[in-house]
Amino acid sequence: MAMKLPTVGETPAADREVRVRTVSDLSVEVVSDSGEGAQKCGQIFGAVSAKMGNGVWTVEIIPAEVEPPPRSPAGASGIRIRLGDTEVTNWGDETDVAVAFNEQVLLGRHRLGGLREGATVLLESMWKTHPDPDIQTQYRAGLEELQEAGYRIVEVPMEEQCLTVVDNPRRGKNMFALGMLSWMFERDLDRVREQIAQAFRKKAAAVTERNHRLLELGYAWAADHLGERWVVPTMDEDRPHLVMNGNEAVALGAVAAGLELAAMYPITPATSVSHMLGDVFHRFGGVVHQAEDEIAAAGVAIGASYAGKCSFTITSGPGMALKTEFLGLAIMAEIPLVVVDVQRGGPSTGLPTKVEQSDLLAALFGQPGDAPHVVVAPATIEECFHVMTTARRVAEALRTVVIVLSDANLATGVAPFPRPELLPAWQGGPPEILPVPDGMAPYQWDPRTGVSRRFLPGQAGGEHTVTGLAHDERSKVAYDSSINERASAMRSRKLAAFASTLLAPDVNGDAEGGDLLVVGWGSTKGAIEEAVSRARAEGLSVSSLHITFLSPLPPGLAQIFSRFRKVMTVEINYSDRKGDPFVTETNRRRGQLSWLLRGATLVDVDCWTRVMGEPLRPARIVEALRDHMPVAELAAAGAEVAEL
Amino acid sequence: MAMKLPTVGETPAADREVRVRTVSDLSVEVVSDSGEGAQKCGQIFGAVSAKMGNGVWTVEIIPAEVEPPPRSPAGASGIRIRLGDTEVTNWGDETDVAVAFNEQVLLGRHRLGGLREGATVLLESMWKTHPDPDIQTQYRAGLEELQEAGYRIVEVPMEEQCLTVVDNPRRGKNMFALGMLSWMFERDLDRVREQIAQAFRKKAAAVTERNHRLLELGYAWAADHLGERWVVPTMDEDRPHLVMNGNEAVALGAVAAGLELAAMYPITPATSVSHMLGDVFHRFGGVVHQAEDEIAAAGVAIGASYAGKCSFTITSGPGMALKTEFLGLAIMAEIPLVVVDVQRGGPSTGLPTKVEQSDLLAALFGQPGDAPHVVVAPATIEECFHVMTTARRVAEALRTVVIVLSDANLATGVAPFPRPELLPAWQGGPPEILPVPDGMAPYQWDPRTGVSRRFLPGQAGGEHTVTGLAHDERSKVAYDSSINERASAMRSRKLAAFASTLLAPDVNGDAEGGDLLVVGWGSTKGAIEEAVSRARAEGLSVSSLHITFLSPLPPGLAQIFSRFRKVMTVEINYSDRKGDPFVTETNRRRGQLSWLLRGATLVDVDCWTRVMGEPLRPARIVEALRDHMPVAELAAAGAEVAEL
């Protein structure tokens, strides 16, 4: 069937054919200058889609500046929603349908490779006739660039249309866009109206009303003018779900875990956890302490943990660096502490709003001296919620530091997950302040497990001074060298004992083995598993495995690895590529997990990593898998030899 | 020949036989309450011995408190001197001859396992008849404990003797002891007198004179009463030598390297470097900046490096923790910086005055984000001197951070090394402040090596802003993701390029291979190599290899390792032992270097490590080697199987 859709910017005529396509997976984005409400539009669209039973993953497009200049490619602000007919676990690949409020922000997205070739674009057309001739010129040039890139561009007179309803179209275009999208994706208009009402519930009723009118306007306009509709089949899902981002999940997870003191210092992308807690924590008797710096935040959390229930601190890379010394103290003095590191691009200030998984080795080994502690990485938004309970419990049970490695991808990604059935036990009890039985010592290590029971201030008979100096069971400063050996062993033993309670990770794909095993950790799970499915569908013998506890490592890795011809990690951190100048097998900088696994298992774990400041795209992973299949590598090596 | 020496505390009679023994290696120590001058005595003894052509290694015995209570085992303050007929590279094993000013400090040394069974002990006898009956009792009890341990105890009326020359014997006993030692070891008295004069050159001439008299008194008393003399044959050595400790060597090495700004904050055991520089640096136009904390110290050094010649900062573990964030910035912004970490026992405050090698992984991986930089560890006091020039040059050539890992063993160990022939080139030139040729960018990375030339303030045309944000060649903040990939690769490439200039390390022992290869790094070299020689003399097929550059690693390791049936590291840091409860091959905490080598080479590198707060003793290493010989391990495994 021939398409009548114009491929170069022109508003389509009212008489045209409408093509309806059913797809199992599709990404939509809305981009604008910041402040134009693109994000609100997308959030409502995403929420409605989730309610209708689609899998959804939403991610915000955030410019680097607070208020970037209007109409600039680097200023693109917006949101991207990926819809699926099953659960969606990651942001996917390129965008299929985009709504853009000006051509410059669209160019920004295009130049970053955000749009799929042939994507459909609904572009505000007002700039074509803008009073400023420079803008007209820019618009024409932009359109040309976009057209050459092969997008299907539909010019939409959004401003003109909105003016029929509102005076200031800057505050309405987003609802108009929502209307268009609702038509294109056959969203249930009642649900959309309801969601709008919910989103603007704090505003005057007139706002909701006006937005409903704009919605309908956009819907009608689309129905009259557009030629493409998409159906993404929905699932029947009875279990109730929640939709939120990973930082919100961490915040509510902290509440569910019974944590009551969050000590922090603002830093992107971790801060929104404390914003959320700032809003709600007092309703649970909790406090957000914004300290003077990250060091003090760690100190306050440690002081509070020392005196009672485990507390937590939350930060990102540069803040982790500052907490290093205090983490060593908490580990040495065996004070429970939960530390959430929402990773961003590094090193140094790096890419503050962008995702990276490059704090792993620093989290594991950053503290001078031998400082055993637990490191755990949630892989999904749901895990962001539940990991907080695990972390508090493990920190208290082992009397040590638990570092939770989230990242910017989880922090800002929004997706539904099954509504947790909350248990009181998750919160732990309030600490018991009972007198200490005679003869008990504050570090009465169980020689097998290294575990001991701490005394809290208020417990008569338990008076002692905790110290970061080497010390014995009674917390007395050690002048005798053998004491240090023993205490070091006890602190380490706790991890080994804990490791013995972990299960070997499941293999996704073929547990019996195969050509290639991909190992990941943290937020990349969804993208990796999707890529593995696609690759398996292509006939490649690929499986994957995801590691939740990075310290201690779970058992069974070496055995699992041995069943595959090749093992590699996929990570968002830096690695030298094979064949880079001067790079050898010994001095190659490797993906951080691959490093860890090589040392632990002695298996030649290869890696494919990228630090592009964005989550991994499943399609790119599939390409990498193809390239790294043992057979492909052999062929490549063969070709090279043949060339000589 | 029957010995007439009394084996239990009693002052020997004047008529007795004197036995003279020739040994190739022997350790002497002088211990006292703090403030009694034992260290001065030992320093002079060591210097004279070095001048006479003995190999010498001196190490101070330092109590944990500033002024510990007198007559307490934990308060032992003193010095230990190891003499040899060839070069002495480490503190050796237990002490053979001890002079003690009271029995309590001797007990302290005994309980720490510092004295060899059967060691000869010259003990001040005044306590036997002390007016305080408690002290008399203590003395008797102490003597009994020591006697049971099997030492040859000679009671010496030091105080009584000294009173014949001085009023306050507390200020003279050390010279009397020096006299006794001089007789026992046949030291050239003229040289001793000269060295005393040199040591007290800042005091009144009468002090030297009085000390000479005490020296002679001790000598004469020993000649009259003692029955044992030792001959440690001397070497003929024409090359002039210097005798100093590792921290002094770092300080003078910094001067030789042309460094001109040391920014620091006091911390044991690093501080004495700055004490030394505080005394002398201004004579070289250099400045010691004591900052408000370690963070500021790093910042000042980085600011100074940014504006001109490379600067340095010096600290120990807790201070390293605080510098973490700034190191990331220097690496990201490519600002040369030398960081000296004089390691002590950790984690946290740990064992501030004691040696440990447990900052290796933190030095390598401590900075959040991918932060490639150079880590180098001097292995000898001589290397402490020379490493500073290397570090400055590498930091400037690669525009990155160079971390120098020394430790408390090197910091306080004193030994002679060949006097360096200083070259002006070591200092590097003053930075050239010339206009920047048109079109040059501040990070004009050579794509093969990643190296670029930095512009300094004052260079017209080079104006730019360095930043810790991801940035491009012109130091412009990167909004485009591919820029980050490229810049990351360039920063990493520098290390690979540098690695290509390193040589494969030499094998000590049998380069062709054998049963066991021991790998070490840093200050343990001397002890390891001595242990390997002894083990080889026993017929074990053991060799060793020492790694100077830990990042990047030198080439050739995997090849060398492949020639040995087993490879293991020997380190002063914590590792779980095989067979510890719950410990598995995957979750075992390993010696830090072994960890690194496993990941880099995939060889099953085992480890033997201790964190006893003291340098390794060669004899203990020999034991460990015996236990870890592949054959011994097989036998042990066999025995276990047989037991089942």
Added chain:
Amino acid sequence: MSESCSLLHAALDDDDRVFEMADYQGPVARWCAGCGDHSVLTAAQRLLADEQLRPENTVFVSGIGCSSRFPHYMKTYGFHGIHGRALPVATGVKLQRPELDVFVVMGDGDCVSIGAAHWIHAIRYNVDMVALLLDNNIYGLTKKQTSPTTPQGYSSNTQPLGSWLPAMNPLEATLGVTNASFVAQTAEWVPAHLFATLKAAHAHRGFSFVRILQRCPHFTPDIFDQAVKDPNRVELLEHPEGIAAPGLEKLYTHRIRHDPADIHRARELAEDSSTVRLGLFFRDERRPRYEETRELPHHSAADKIEVLEEMFERYAV
């Protein structure tokens, strides 16, 4: 005592315990003979006995330094942390357990140098605790390096030619921080004044900052020498609202009347370092205390779940 017995024990009303000084004394202090820290330790133990503070409800928090060994020598709870960071830890303790009595012991390097940011902010937070600055004008534990309070020209191991800058005046700086609520100075060699000052500091609801001039015979034997020997070099601040240390009138004849409500005069008096002034420089009981933010009702697990379920509704699909 078995676990179940200890439970019984907890149920007993032990309010009839009477504490002697010895009940607060830990192991023998390992400071140098003549070190001023000994006097402060005694004064603190005396205060605890005087106030009958329960050892188990009292926490001494410190950093690193000679003075920071303090908690080890008390028979209370103690937290010997890391250098410069005692105040955040103490803040955490107090936020978690406002009912505990918290004392903080810091050296001059610990508080004024590496801990400066926390010091400034702790003054501002005004959390109810007693902060003692044991100021010996030197780094003791690390063996004689210049501290910010080292007198200008005084030689140390890092500045052998003498400290280059005028000494930082911690009282002045404290008085410059908004929300300061209690600022006093005393000297360990005047035990009566020291005790009276600790007592007043403990009585104050808020952050009580006490600078204690402390002798370090090992490294700075000369610094307070003149003031110790010659009471005329010392001036006592006196006022009905101030700190009264009975029995000192005869020895210390130089006295000056100062109303601790007058911050301007307090600053003037603090600034002039030609005489050693002991007494209460400033007190204001009405400043907001940060830990009041924590005074929230306790919520049961079930309560919390209820509210959380309510919040889930916002996110439900």
Added chain:
Amino acid sequence: MSESCSLLHAALDDDDRVFEMADYQGPVARWCAGCGDHSVLTAAQRLLADEQLRPENTVFVSGIGCSSRFPHYMKTYGFHGIHGRALPVATGVKLQRPELDVFVVMGDGDCVSIGAAHWIHAIRYNVDMVALLLDNNIYGLTKKQTSPTTPQGYSSNTQPLGSWLPAMNPLEATLGVTNASFVAQTAEWVPAHLFATLKAAHAHRGFSFVRILQRCPHFTPDIFDQAVKDPNRVELLEHPEGIAAPGLEKLYTHRIRHDPADIHRARELAEDSSTVRLGLFFRDERRPRYEETRELPHHSAADKIEVLEEMFERYAV
């Protein structure tokens, strides 16, 4: 230009270069429209032109924050470092190269919160540089969190119920630090005063601390609103030794005479926050400057080797 040509170039006497404001202007500043940082940027560029400072000999050092983007928008050397640590870096630059003109740009979170220890100590070091505190009473870059200077009760994302404590007064704190030598306050919406203040700060030999009240229309549009709209809420400090900003007399009729030599009065004036006071609070040109420690003769490599050989003798065997 080839390497050899550039050598020639260096030999030229380029003192006859004349710099226009444009010579100091970097890429277009990426702050929000109406952000006060724009005015400060302009004032700084004007100052540089006015003083004819060579772009290559001028260094702007900053931390992290909206305001810390400043160096990127200048065509001089710049160092955009890490959050809170601009001052140590600037100190290092100045110790190494005392001949450079160094400016430091910090936000209120950057300087007063995380950077507090360095701030206090930089005042004390009194190294010759101009330190600008761009105080918008909020964390801008991270999107509206409470800063120490946020007014009491003002709501933010971390303290939605309003800031709990009274705002920290940076002028007062600065004036409390021994060895403070130049303390002024200005506002970016009074360009003439801003310029005059920068000029005086630059002229001062020592650490010139300038607090600039800065509007953040994005997050705290209301905070300085009244003072901006109503000149009567502003009071200018005036004195022959003070900062004269000609042309303001008519608009700003509230003026108060203050001798910048009088630190006690300075503190009183700084403390009262009921009116916005602009002007020079304190200046003392005679305070020792720390970088003078660095004023050492240069030594050639050969000289150094000679001295080193001499030192070796002490260690020779």
